[in-house]
Amino acid sequence: MGSGVNTATWSLAPVRREGAWRAVFVALATLPLLGLLVFVAWPLALIVLRSITGDDHAWTFARYAALLGSPRILQAGWHSLAMGATVTAISVSAGFAVAFALHRSRLPGKAVMRFALLLPILSPSLVQALGIIFLLGRAGLVHQVTGWNFDLYGFWGLVFANACYGLPQVVLIVSSSLAGTDRRYYDGAEVLGASRWRQFLDITLPQCRYALVAAAFVVFTVTVTDFGNAIVIGGRYRVLATEIYAAVAGQLDFGLGAAIGTVLLLPAVLSIAVERMVARRSGRVADGAMVVQAPRNIARDVGLGLVAFVALAPILATTAIVVYASFARLWPYKLGVTLANYHVNLADGFAPIVTSLQVSLLAALVGTALLFSLALAQRRMSGPLAAVSSFLALLPAAVPGLVLGIGYLVAFNDGPLSGWLYGSIAILVACNFYHYHAQGYLAMVAGLRNVPAALEEVAQCLGAGTARRIGEVVLPYAAPTLASVFFFLFMRSMVTLSGVVFLVTPALNLAAVAVMQLDMNGSVSQAAAYATCVMVVTGLAVAAMRLAAARASKMVKRSRHVA
Amino acid sequence: MDAVHADAAKLSVDSLGKSFDGVAVLHDISLQAQAGEFICLLGPSGCGKTTLLRIIAGLEEPGTGTVRLGGRDLAGVPARERGFGIVFQSYSLFPYMTVAQNVGYGMRIRGASGHAVSSRVDELLGMTGMAGHAGRLPWQLSGGQQQRVAMARALAVNPAVLLLDEPFSALDARVRVQLRGEVHALQRRLRIPTIMVTHDQEEALVLADRVACMNEGRIEQVGTPREIYARPRTRFVASFIGAATLLDTTFVREHAPALLEDRPSGAETAFEACVRPEDVRLDVDPAGDARVVDVQFLGSVARVTAQWHGKSLLADMHPSRTPAPGDAMSVWLDPSRSTWVAA
Incomplete structure (x- = not known):
């Protein structure tokens, strides 16, 4: 070899041969895809099948005919539409204003605003409904003090509770496109002489319009398929989600449940289609986008401040009042502090919280591992296999939790897997994981895009095999994503109600379901105590996530200019 | 070097072709690198030069043709077993490893002892002028320093071939020129056959023993x-x-027949005369048939564009004696300095 290199001191051992990488990637893909087939495709197919076959297994549209012929169902369908449309209109307009306040104003207290937006995400889905009952209900604080009566149960109570849940999701979606708008657009318009209002019309709105459409569909779908609030605060205002719950959980009429469930797939499927279109149109945010600095404008900030206050104060107030009521002796008559409500009248006491923790940790752990290996394998797939795999991975986005839960009932109550799954922790883990599979998968794929291809190739040329490349190149860069997917699955599993509500058994209950049961039993203060416990646990998880994600992304940020 | 040794170091690419999704990006590429030779693949973006480099590295599979090293066919040999060194435009260091760990990475994979690794790392860091930085993390280094580490890492395993993919493109102009000189000296000293991809002609002309000029996959x-x-x-x-300035045959016959002497035989449109600006003499001459259109001051020369019977003719003149736009000039072309190129 060359003259200047001292080769005598060490020798080149041959690089260890590993199995062909193709085999590795096939192994990576098999388990996640099998899981999707068993826990998503199969239950879904069974539901659709059940909806178009009679009890005698003959093909028939009788179930749909029965839906259309039932005034009760038609009324519930109309109610669902009206309520969904109202909630969507309120959430999207208020959410846009709040997002705008966060990104285009000089309002102080943005940390408080972000905190308020976080609350509905980390509290069990009934907290806002409980809060408003404590505040405005027949035995509410306002009635106690003033004697005023509100007709809370019904349309407006339901709209309020659902809007509280929808608003943060709108803010999240719209924020990403507001944050990604390059400051130079505004600078350019300013130099050309455009007024602030023109800049808003010509830059801000066009940049957000697809996000707004996507947010509207997401909120509509979530609202129409949520039934926790509908049961707690809907009163006699029946919606499709409560009908399906009554049919399946009350009368064990799976056929009717399957038919309504299939109908509820439609808005979700539509929203996925719109979201994909939006994602394509909105394009990718330029890497070098300069952050927009809001110019000084007191009138604007006062206006936005008022809107943000009106939108966010109820969320803060209802959550706070739930926590407060959980410590009250006899809400709202004796407000002295007691821990009595934390002695809950449930046969298994706080065991459901422990079960929820177990289920959530398992769902997060297994889910993150499966999503990581699927996303890794996906990078090496091509042609029809890649298309099928990504379709299966995103399919759960179109399946409301409610429908997934019924699917699991139909698929796993009997049949080959029922011995293992019925009444087990495994089915709860599966339901929660697959319910949120699509979001986790998208995050994982986006995270893997951050892995620098050139670094992987350098490692390859230096002799690194597949295992080393995954361990030494992919994992360090994917770490922040793995952490955030883990905590996303954990948080969702802790608080979600739809889906698992059909799958819990008296022997195996979950915290979010226990809150609903306590409320339906009339033990509202105990429901508040239970919900508070869940919020504390999930809140701690969020704090841990922030810490872990900050640590992991510090490395990645530093390395942006390195690799 | 004896013949066998020379053959062992020889990288040879034969009749290589490659298409992506039915679009051919490389056509019938053949190229040999001799022992110690520095070859630059030069061409505009999209000409296939990077694809060619990646096929040589084993990161892409060739569609047709072969890559051989010392007579051994590399088909089916994955990149990690070829024992080549590669440096990319993006520095591509492991962000969580120190400079020393980065440089020793390839040796650790090959199971070299800790002592062997550290003495080799010291040697390479000394060679690349990074001796004082062994314990630093990549983000603590400047771009030029990171690229030195990447170079040391590629050289640490005694690569059979060194592959450089636009290694200087991300650097500031001054650092680029400095690092270019260092890489040149290092390569001359180690005599590792090197293939570098670049779109910068100056870089190619300075560094290369031979330049392979690529266009549209050829x-x-x-x-x-x-x-x-x-x-x-x-x-x-x-x-x-x-x-x-390129002049077609008909034009040359009419206005500069002296150039016709060297013209290869062939159809009227098959060849054009190529005249470099420094080989064109323009003299101020009121009866001249060229007219100055534009004068660009480039420092050591002034580049004059003159309109000459409908052609734009480029000529370099001394900056102290430049004409003004509109001046009439007479043209003199040196037949010994012009070339005929395939049109």
Whole structure:
């Protein structure tokens, strides 16, 4: 070899041969895809099948005919539409204003605003409904003090509770496109002489319009398929989600449940289609986008401040009042502090919280591992296999939790897997994981895009095999994503109600379901105590996530200019 | 070096072709690198030069043709078993490893002892002028320093071939020139056959023993930097490297018949005369048939554009004696300095 290199001191051992990488990637893909087939495709197919076959297994549209012929169902369908449309209109307009306040104003207290937006995400889905009952209900604080009566149960109570849940999701979606708008657009318009209002019309709105459409569909779908609030605060205002719950959980009429469930797939499927279109149109945010600095404008900030206050104060107030009521002796008559409500009248006491923790940790752990290996394998797939795999991975986005839960009932109550799954922790883990599979998968794929291809190739040329490349190149860069997917699955599993509500058994209950049961039993203060416990646990998880994600992304940020 | 040894170090690419989704990006590429030779693949973006480098590295599979190292066919040999060194434009260091760990990575994979690794790392860091930085993390280094580490890492395993993919493109102009010089000296000293991809003609002319000029998936010409510049064989090479005026045969016959002497035989449109600006003499002459259109001051020379019977003719003049736009000039072309290129 060359003259200047001292080769005598060490020798080149041959690089260890590993199995062909193709085999590795096939192994990576098999388990996640099998899981999707068993826990998503199969239950879904069974539901659709059940909806178009009679009890005698003959093909028939009788179930749909029965839906259309039932005034009760038609009324519930109309109610669902009206309520969904109202909630969507309120959430999207208020959410846009709040997002705008966060990104285009000089309002102080943005940390408080972000905190308020976080609350509905980390509290069990009934907290806002409980809060408003404590505040405005027949035995509410306002009635106690003033004697005023509100007709809370019904349309407006339901709209309020659902809007509280929808608003943060709108803010999240719209924020990403507001944050990604390059400051130079505004600078350019300013130099050309455009007024602030023109800049808003010509830059801000066009940049957000697809996000707004996507947010509207997401909120509509979530609202129409949520039934926790509908049961707690809907009163006699029946919606499709409560009908399906009554049919399946009350009368064990799976056929009717399957038919309504299939109908509820439609808005979700539509929203996925719109979201994909939006994602394509909105394009990718330029890497070098300069952050927009809001110019000084007191009138604007006062206006936005008022809107943000009106939108966010109820969320803060209802959550706070739930926590407060959980410590009250006899809400709202004796407000002295007691821990009595934390002695809950449930046969298994706080065991459901422990079960929820177990289920959530398992769902997060297994889910993150499966999503990581699927996303890794996906990078090496091509042609029809890649298309099928990504379709299966995103399919759960179109399946409301409610429908997934019924699917699991139909698929796993009997049949080959029922011995293992019925009444087990495994089915709860599966339901929660697959319910949120699509979001986790998208995050994982986006995270893997951050892995620098050139670094992987350098490692390859230096002799690194597949295992080393995954361990030494992919994992360090994917770490922040793995952490955030883990905590996303954990948080969702802790608080979600739809889906698992059909799958819990008296022997195996979950915290979010226990809150609903306590409320339906009339033990509202105990429901508040239970919900508070869940919020504390999930809140701690969020704090841990922030810490872990900050640590992991510090490395990645530093390395942006390195690799 | 004896013949066997020379053959062992020889990288040879034969009749290589490659298409992506039915679009051919490389056509019938053949190229040999001798022991210790520095070859630059030069061409505009999209000409296939990077694809060719990646196929040599084993990061892409060739569609047709072969890559051989010392007579051994590399088909089916994955990148990690080829024992090549590679440096990318993006520095591509492991962000969580120190400089020393980065440089020793390839040796650790090969199971070298800790002592062997650390003495080799010291040697390479000394060689690349990074001796004081062994314990630093990559983000603590400047771009030029990171690229030195990447170079040391590629050299640590005694690569059979060194592959450089636009290694200087991300650096500031001054650092680029400095690092270019260092890489040149290092390569001359180690005599590792090196293939570098670049779109910067100056870089190619300075560094390369031979330049392979690529266009639209083909190698148009391979030659020393002097040959490529002074004797381009195709219209593309003539216009891509340096400035040139191209004159068709009919025009030459009418206005500069002296150039016709060297013209290869062939159809009227098959060849064009290539004239470099420094080989064109313009003299102020009220009866001259060229007219100055534009004068660009470039420091050591002034580049004059003159309109000459409907052609834009480029000529370099001394900056102290430049004409003004509108001046009439007479033209004199040196037949011994012009070349005929395939049109």
